[in-house]
Amino acid sequence: PQSGLVSVDGMDVRAADPVDVRNRFAWVSQEAPLFSGSALENIRFGREAATLEEARAVAAEAQALGFxxxxxxxxxxxxxxxxKSLSGG
Structure with missing residues (x-):
């Protein structure tokens, strides 16, 4: 498109404070930053000694436990x- 308008709840985002707009939006990539290994090993990547219970708590905090x-x-x-074994959708 050569022209248009981006609005949120009917408000032109150009009329909003740019810092406020940036603080309210996030970008989520379809590309999964995962390593070869199990889900547990990926969660433990930053702390290998984490217990399964701690990993479950972290997954719950990330809203990934059900998945x-x-x-x-x-x-x-x-x-x-x-x-690569997960669907990007």
């Missing part, structure tokens, strides 16, 4: 490098 529990092997499901 991980629904995987064929739960936290033991192999994800593949960059999440």
């Amino acid at each position: 991980i529990d629904a995987l064929p092997e739960g936290f033991d499901t192999p994800l593949g490098e960059r999440g």
Whole structure:
């Protein structure tokens, strides 16, 4: 398009404070930044000594617990490098 308007709830975003607009929006990539290994190993990447209970708590905080529990092997499901075994949708 050569012209148009971006609005949120009918308000032109150009009329809003740019800092406020940036603070209210996020970009989520379809590309999964995952490593080859299980869901649990990916969560433990930053802290290898994390227990399963701690990993479950982190997954719950990230709102991923239901998704991980629904995987064929739960936290033991192999994800593949960059999440190649997961659907991007």
